[in-house]
Amino acid sequence: MSRLNDDEHHLLRSLSDLTYCNPFLPERITLEQAVLRDAYSPEPLASWSRIASASRTDRPNVVAITTLASELVERLVERQTCEGSLSGRDAALYDDAVTYTLYYRHVASIGAELVYPQRNDRRVAKAWAAFRDERERLHRPLSEEQRAQLSTSEHLFACLYQVRRAFDGIYSCLIGESGPATRLRAAVWQSIFTHDLRRYRRLLYDRMRELATLVTGPSGAGKELVARAIGRAQYRPFDPATGSFVGDDDSFIALNLSALSPTLVESELFGHAKGSFTGATADRVGWLERCPEHGAVFLDEIGDVDPAIQVKLLRVAQSRDYSRLGETLPRRFAGKLIAATNRDLAAEMRAGRFREDLYYRLCSDRIELPSLAEHLLDRPEAIAGLVRFLTGRLLGAAASSEADELAADVLAWIDERLPRDYEWPGNIRELEQCVRGVLVRGEYLPASHEAATTRAAWLALAEQGELTADELLTAYCRHIHAQVGGYEPAARVLGIDRRTVKSRVTNGATAVE
Numbered sequence: 001m002s003r004l005n006d007d008e009h010h011l012l013r014s015l016s017d018l019t020y021c022n023p024f025l026p027e028r029i030t031l032e033q034a035v036l037r038d039a040y041s042p043e044p045l046a047s048w049s050r051i052a053s054a055s056r057t058d059r060p061n062v063v064a065i066t067t068l069a070s071e072l073v074e075r076l077v078e079r080q081t082c083e084g085s086l087s088g089r090d091a092a093l094y095d096d097a098v099t100y101t102l103y104y105r106h107v108a109s110i111g112a113e114l115v116y117p118q119r120n121d122r123r124v125a126k127a128w129a130a131f132r133d134e135r136e137r138l139h140r141p142l143s144e145e146q147r148a149q150l151s152t153s154e155h156l157f158a159c160l161y162q163v164r165r166a167f168d169g170i171y172s173c174l175i176g177e178s179g180p181a182t183r184l185r186a187a188v189w190q191s192i193f194t195h196d197l198r199r200y201r202r203l204l205y206d207r208m209r210e211l212a213t214l215v216t217g218p219s220g221a222g223k224e225l226v227a228r229a230i231g232r233a234q235y236r237p238f239d240p241a242t243g244s245f246v247g248d249d250d251s252f253i254a255l256n257l258s259a260l261s262p263t264l265v266e267s268e269l270f271g272h273a274k275g276s277f278t279g280a281t282a283d284r285v286g287w288l289e290r291c292p293e294h295g296a297v298f299l300d301e302i303g304d305v306d307p308a309i310q311v312k313l314l315r316v317a318q319s320r321d322y323s324r325l326g327e328t329l330p331r332r333f334a335g336k337l338i339a340a341t342n343r344d345l346a347a348e349m350r351a352g353r354f355r356e357d358l359y360y361r362l363c364s365d366r367i368e369l370p371s372l373a374e375h376l377l378d379r380p381e382a383i384a385g386l387v388r389f390l391t392g393r394l395l396g397a398a399a400s401s402e403a404d405e406l407a408a409d410v411l412a413w414i415d416e417r418l419p420r421d422y423e424w425p426g427n428i429r430e431l432e433q434c435v436r437g438v439l440v441r442g443e444y445l446p447a448s449h450e451a452a453t454t455r456a457a458w459l460a461l462a463e464q465g466e467l468t469a470d471e472l473l474t475a476y477c478r479h480i481h482a483q484v485g486g487y488e489p490a491a492r493v494l495g496i497d498r499r500t501v502k503s504r505v506t507n508g509a510t511a512v513e
């Protein structure tokens, strides 16, 4: 017979729902309210989002819930008269409350440097021993049979560390108070853990790397940031024998496919055998081979990749097989593929430039990033939080009041000098440039204005014969790019390839051929 009263039942049930919810969906706030009832203190926002000016906030509701959960499990351990005194359903709910308590006692409270620990860090081994012993103690109200049905402590420890890595990567890096920003954080969480965290912990933790993720959206909107948050939050098993997580932290490998020639892309990705092409003076291990099981390879600008490489990538995405250039020996990719593009892949497929089969391999988990204009359309005042985050990042956490001041200057500048409906074509990256511009020169010239003012200067120089052909081409590429607003349309107008345009626009150099 159950020995729990109604209040305890309610608390266990609501804690269980909270433990397994997506923390970035508005539903989390409702679940916190359900746990605390009248003791709930209203949150400033309708969903969990970082307050830009605070480096770390202890939320009053989380503190209150953690105290309640902690008191309840300690009370039940104390009240326990004989082993296995909780019925099957209550035992499962009780285990969820123990998991919640263990997370806040042992994982949420660790320092930032331990979120991605190095191998053989003795502090992790110590944290593990405390975690394991405490779980054993808190499991006293469960029978041996009930305990046997639960996951092992090392698996739970690994899952909770993964939750912490995912939470930090999303909460601390993906800023924004708009609806699209909330949906983005929730989608990134779902890409890591799926919508069912219980099933993930039981079964999928070891399988999710088999699903590739495609991140799409305009340039400067945060695709690499999202890829990094997903890639660095992969499941890393914990090995109690060594007291370490398996593998190294440094397992997110990013490759910009549009910045390299096709041969270099192949050699970087797949590796090559000595003598496989001119200049291949030694064997080379590619990034796919270097990537460990719990790591991720990020293929940025996948929409730009050569058709011959698309075929090879399809093979990797489908069966994980590939070979080094100049070899036939089949090798297997162990990690996760994350790809990104700002191109419209549907249009690329229609034009025959991107393989449909590769697209369908990549798109089962797709995250579409909103533009900055979409964030601001939903919530115009969200710009203040973004600017404050960027000034804080630029000046460092120690200079909080300076960051407040700079943010106020930037916002005043935007308010006075940019049109209300300014589209921010360069997205959050452009907002970053604006913050830097106001910091350094007290003003910011959007690319379109800059192009207009510099055009007269370079045309005059060209007329006087004072520009080299290289400088003239760079200036002309920038001019056309500012006019048409994209690398692809600019490449069409100029009759050169997109990589060259991008390289000229971003760093003024000739593209790597």
Ligand SMILES: Nc1ncnc2c1ncn2[C@@H]1O[C@H](COP(=O)(O)OP(=O)(O)OP(=O)(O)O)[C@@H](O)[C@H]1O
Pocket: 173, 174, 175, 176, 217, 218, 219, 220, 221, 222, 223, 224, 225, 226, 300, 341, 342, 389, 428, 429, 432
């Ligand atoms: N939601 C966000 N919160 C905080 N910073 C952001 C966010 N989105 C983007 N940024 C910042 O904007 C800049 C550009 O981001 P990122 O490089 O990830 O964009 P991208 O979409 O990959 O761009 P591209 O397509 O040009 O490669 C980075 O400095 C990043 O930190």
